[in-house]
Amino acid sequence: MNIPRMNPEYNCVYRWFLFPGIIIACWLCWSCRQETGDALQNMALDENWKFRNAEESVWRVASVPGCIHTDLINNGLIEDPFYRVNEKDLQWISEKDWEYKTRFELPPGWLQRENIELRFDGLDTHADVYLNDELILRAENMFRTWRVDCKPYLKPGANSLRVYFHSVFKINLPKWENAPFRLLAWPNNDQADVQVNMYSRKAGFHFGWDWGPRLITAGIWRPVTLQAWDDFVIRELFIRPDSVSAERARLTAVVELEASKELAARLRIQTEKTELADREVYLSTGKNVIEIPVEIGNPRLWWSNGLGEQPLYSFSAELTAGQHHEVKTVETGLRDLKIIRRKDKDGESFHIQLNGVPVFMKGANYIPQDNFQNRVSPQDYEHLIRSVSGANMNMLRVWGGGIYEEDRFYELCDRYGILIWQDFMFACAMYPADDDFLYNVSAEISDNVRRLRNHPSIALYCGNNENEISWHQWEWKACYSDAVQQEYEKDMRALFYGTIPAALNEVDPTRYYHPTSPNTGYNDIGPGEGDVHYWGVWHGREPFTEYNRSIGRFMSEYGFQSFPGMATIEKFAGPQDLYLDSEVMLAHQRCMADNRRDRQYGNRLIKEYMARDYRIPQEFGDFVYISQLLQAGGVKQAIEAHRRAMPYCMGSLYWQINDCWPVASWSSIDYYGNWKALHYRARDAYRALLISAVENDGALDFFVVSDSLNPITGDLTIRTMTFGGKLVFEKKLALDIAPRASQKYHSERISELIGNQVKSDVLIRLTFSSDDGKLLSDNIYYFAPPKDLNLPVTDIRVRVNRVDSGYRIILKTDRLAKDVFLRVRDFAGSGSFSNNYFDLLPGAEAFLIFSCDTEIPDFEKRLEIKTLRDTYE
Numbered sequence: 001m002n003i004p005r006m007n008p009e010y011n012c013v014y015r016w017f018l019f020p021g022i023i024i025a026c027w028l029c030w031s032c033r034q035e036t037g038d039a040l041q042n043m044a045l046d047e048n049w050k051f052r053n054a055e056e057s058v059w060r061v062a063s064v065p066g067c068i069h070t071d072l073i074n075n076g077l078i079e080d081p082f083y084r085v086n087e088k089d090l091q092w093i094s095e096k097d098w099e100y101k102t103r104f105e106l107p108p109g110w111l112q113r114e115n116i117e118l119r120f121d122g123l124d125t126h127a128d129v130y131l132n133d134e135l136i137l138r139a140e141n142m143f144r145t146w147r148v149d150c151k152p153y154l155k156p157g158a159n160s161l162r163v164y165f166h167s168v169f170k171i172n173l174p175k176w177e178n179a180p181f182r183l184l185a186w187p188n189n190d191q192a193d194v195q196v197n198m199y200s201r202k203a204g205f206h207f208g209w210d211w212g213p214r215l216i217t218a219g220i221w222r223p224v225t226l227q228a229w230d231d232f233v234i235r236e237l238f239i240r241p242d243s244v245s246a247e248r249a250r251l252t253a254v255v256e257l258e259a260s261k262e263l264a265a266r267l268r269i270q271t272e273k274t275e276l277a278d279r280e281v282y283l284s285t286g287k288n289v290i291e292i293p294v295e296i297g298n299p300r301l302w303w304s305n306g307l308g309e310q311p312l313y314s315f316s317a318e319l320t321a322g323q324h325h326e327v328k329t330v331e332t333g334l335r336d337l338k339i340i341r342r343k344d345k346d347g348e349s350f351h352i353q354l355n356g357v358p359v360f361m362k363g364a365n366y367i368p369q370d371n372f373q374n375r376v377s378p379q380d381y382e383h384l385i386r387s388v389s390g391a392n393m394n395m396l397r398v399w400g401g402g403i404y405e406e407d408r409f410y411e412l413c414d415r416y417g418i419l420i421w422q423d424f425m426f427a428c429a430m431y432p433a434d435d436d437f438l439y440n441v442s443a444e445i446s447d448n449v450r451r452l453r454n455h456p457s458i459a460l461y462c463g464n465n466e467n468e469i470s471w472h473q474w475e476w477k478a479c480y481s482d483a484v485q486q487e488y489e490k491d492m493r494a495l496f497y498g499t500i501p502a503a504l505n506e507v508d509p510t511r512y513y514h515p516t517s518p519n520t521g522y523n524d525i526g527p528g529e530g531d532v533h534y535w536g537v538w539h540g541r542e543p544f545t546e547y548n549r550s551i552g553r554f555m556s557e558y559g560f561q562s563f564p565g566m567a568t569i570e571k572f573a574g575p576q577d578l579y580l581d582s583e584v585m586l587a588h589q590r591c592m593a594d595n596r597r598d599r600q601y602g603n604r605l606i607k608e609y610m611a612r613d614y615r616i617p618q619e620f621g622d623f624v625y626i627s628q629l630l631q632a633g634g635v636k637q638a639i640e641a642h643r644r645a646m647p648y649c650m651g652s653l654y655w656q657i658n659d660c661w662p663v664a665s666w667s668s669i670d671y672y673g674n675w676k677a678l679h680y681r682a683r684d685a686y687r688a689l690l691i692s693a694v695e696n697d698g699a700l701d702f703f704v705v706s707d708s709l710n711p712i713t714g715d716l717t718i719r720t721m722t723f724g725g726k727l728v729f730e731k732k733l734a735l736d737i738a739p740r741a742s743q744k745y746h747s748e749r750i751s752e753l754i755g756n757q758v759k760s761d762v763l764i765r766l767t768f769s770s771d772d773g774k775l776l777s778d779n780i781y782y783f784a785p786p787k788d789l790n791l792p793v794t795d796i797r798v799r800v801n802r803v804d805s806g807y808r809i810i811l812k813t814d815r816l817a818k819d820v821f822l823r824v825r826d827f828a829g830s831g832s833f834s835n836n837y838f839d840l841l842p843g844a845e846a847f848l849i850f851s852c853d854t855e856i857p858d859f860e861k862r863l864e865i866k867t868l869r870d871t872y873e
């Protein structure tokens with residue numbers, strides 16, 4: 001390239017003019033920015049935070065978002081609250097007041113902006129906020145978003161922000177003491193004699209639960225932002241689905257904005273690159289809501305996991321007034337979703353209808369992933385939701401004693417097709433209903449529903465978890481005089497039938513509202529109506545076979561406990577703690593009885609059920625392993641029974657998918673993300689095509705349950721074999737499987753099936769293969785509980801080779817190897833087996849992958865394999 005050389009004289013002149021020129025250009029640019037730039041500017045206030053005990057003078061480094069417990073840990077002031085019994089000694093933290101402060105520089109020019117707001121996405125919980133020592137906000141709800149006009153309190157340059165958190169006890173004790181009548185919570189759920197959780201709008205599980213520690217946090221748990229705007233700001237864009245079908249989606253773009261003056265503006269609505277509307281609008285001072293109907297022809301419909309794809313459309317609203325403009329973009333999926341409650345011969349249905357199709361809900365209940373929410377990483381969310389979709393689930397219930405989840409959680413559910421039953425955050429307690437409380441709740445519902453309403457995954461909202469059933473059917477009501485009963489029922493109605501649905505309907509009239517789970521109601525609700533929490537198995541000590549009989553229209557809770565694997569236990573317990581009733585193991589088992597006096601209750605139940613089906617092993621590690629088999633077997637029975645009962649029953653959500661700390665619980669994935677045996681077996685039982693065998697009066701009935709939208713043809717093969725691999729019976733049936741149906745396709749006398757063998761020596765292997773020979777489903781049936789099976793001693797042959805994603809493992813045996821469990825000894829990294837806790841049949845080969853990111857030295861030698869037979873003395 002030919003670059004003209006500069007003449008030295010010119011160079012000199014250039015210097016004189018160029019530098020002032022640049023400065024003028026910068027100034028012009030800055031001043032014009034206010035005329036032509038974005039109406040909204042954001043500044044995150046996440047740096048320079050410090051905290052202190054309000055009674056002390058030393059300030060220490062804090063993290064925001066964060067919480068007091070993790071700040072104390074990071075400063076080396078407390079031990080890990082999850083380790084051994086440390087939790088017990090850390091109760092003082094919630095009895096103190098805590099202060100947080102930061103200093104920040106206001107960028108030049110900000111004070112010239114018309115409006116400056118301070119926005120807190122989450123303050124936990126009773127917080128006074130001071131800006132430059134002026135009190136600007138008193139917050140009292142961890143679930144709300146707080147926005148304060150703070151311009152009058154800001155200074156040019158350095159500013160200080162301070163948040164004072166009051167102890168939930170100090171603040172609520174007068175309410176507790178002066179209450180006209182005692183509000184109750186279950187003793188396992190607010191694990192203290194003075195129960196105040198119901199007075200604070202704060203996650204219920206912080207106060208302890210029957211799977212969680214009592215660690216009552218405080219702090220700035222979600223981001224803090226300073227926001228400046230001129231003329232107007234778009235607060236919300238809601239793409240309201242008015243009617244959606246394969247031909248047409250009729251939507252309304254609801255744009256909520258605030259203007260600081262009257263303005264003529266232009267509003268454009270777009271999806272991807274298509275313009276849907278372009279309007280002149282007139283803004284009045286204050287809040288404006290503009291509704292613009294838009295249509296999309298032949299939309300690509302959003303489906304739940306297993307039924308189709310999850311296309312997401314991005315919509316934007318662009319507002320221009322004078323030289324200012326702002327664009328707000330949201331993502332949503334287009335689907336038609338209804339909850340169908342229709343009277344029928346059995347009572348009243350309760351099912352999800354998606355794009356015109358009744359869909360059986362397969363999934364689990366979800367609790368927060370950590371007591372300290374700031375520790376839950378994007379990878380944890382990804383792992384959890386991938387584990388949900390990987391286990392063929394299509395629904396999670398976000399349960400009411402936790403939190404309204406992070407945006408990331410719902411975005412992943414949108415992407416993976418996981419529908420959400422969203423409880424509002426009320427669980428297992430009686431709540432007040434004075435005007436302040438109702439106002440506070442109404443604002444909370446509005447904030448959260450606004451945040452969630454574009455997510456296609458949100459299927460329905462529910463008022464609370466078990467509040468009504470606790471009152472009407474589980475003792476509480478009987479504790480009070482008639483007058484108090486009337487008074488409290490009035491309160492319950494005001495909250496769950498008045499305030500909450502009204503607040504919901506105002507911001508999202510498209511979502512169904514279910515006042516309480518299980519469906520209880522003030523009049524008697526029959527078992528043939530609504531959703532059911534079935535706890536006859538576990539709390540009621542009924543046998544697992546009861547799962548075949550106690551089936552409602554939608555099983556929103558049922559479950560059974562197990563221990564997390566030894567690798568997890570060894571993270572919170574020392575070698576001296578490894579027995580069932582050690583102090584440490586009991587501290588990590590929170591299902592107690594007799595007002596928390598009977599701490600052995602949960603472990604005793606596990607042992608009692610174990611004795612029914614298994615030989616109780618001596619060794620602790622074996623006990624832990626069998627507890628997982630026990631849980632997996634029980635819950636698998638339930639899932640199969642619920643699915644066989646389709647369409648009478650249209651949902652099966654077991655309690656619970658995850659843990660918030662390492663603990664014995666009903667979870668199928670432990671705190672560290674490890675799949676327990678149940679998660680693997682739930683994955684099988686939730687497959688689109690399920691083959692299920694059930695004994696019926698001397699015969700075995702064979703059901704095939706299909707969630708597929710289309711008929712399937714193929715072969716069902718029934719084989720009986722001995723544990724040594726001898727074939728006793730074989731039948732192949734060519735079947736046409738009806739779509740979205742459960743049907744009994746065959747029945748066979750047990751005497752035929754087992755021939756001259758005894759029940760404890762044989763198993764039935766069921767397979768279903770498509771016409772082109774692809775294995776679509778399989779299952780194994782035993783006629784006797786594991787303890788009565790004549791399990792052979794086996795010799796499993798193992799071959800291992802390294803592959804890109806980890807290790808490929810091939811297992812083979814000549815005799816049945818029941819409940820094969822693999823683990824990599826002394827491996828602290830993260831890795832997972834593609835299958836585990838499975839039965840390896842005689843003569844069959846199992847191909848597994850152990851996925852991990854690093855090479856593991858001596859992998860083959862460190863691979864440990866245990867079977868049920870190995871636990872026998």
Ligand code: BMA
Binds near residue numbers: 209210466557666
């Ligand atoms: C259910 C839940 C939880 C509890 C679980 C196990 O009913 O709603 O409150 O953790 O039972 O007891």
